[in-house]
Amino acid sequence: MINQEESKEDIYNRARDQHAVLDSRLQMLLKKPYLNEDEELEVKVLKKKKLYFKDIMERMSEEMKRGET
Secondary structure (H helix, E strand, O other), X not given: OOOOOOOHHHHHHHHHHHHHHXXXXXXXXXXXXXXXXXXXXXXXXXXXXXXXXXXXXXXXXXXXXXXXX
């Protein structure tokens, strides 16, 4: 996932973009009145992936604030 040649800002931006894509799909699913089993599983997976990318965003943000390379 993380390439050593990417800047922290690039990593943050890529994680933010992925988070937004996942959130869009999640919101689309949650608008449905009924979810089948596959969709329910997809919702769980999407939530976990969103958390993963949110964690990356938070970590990169903190490192950028501290001026770490």
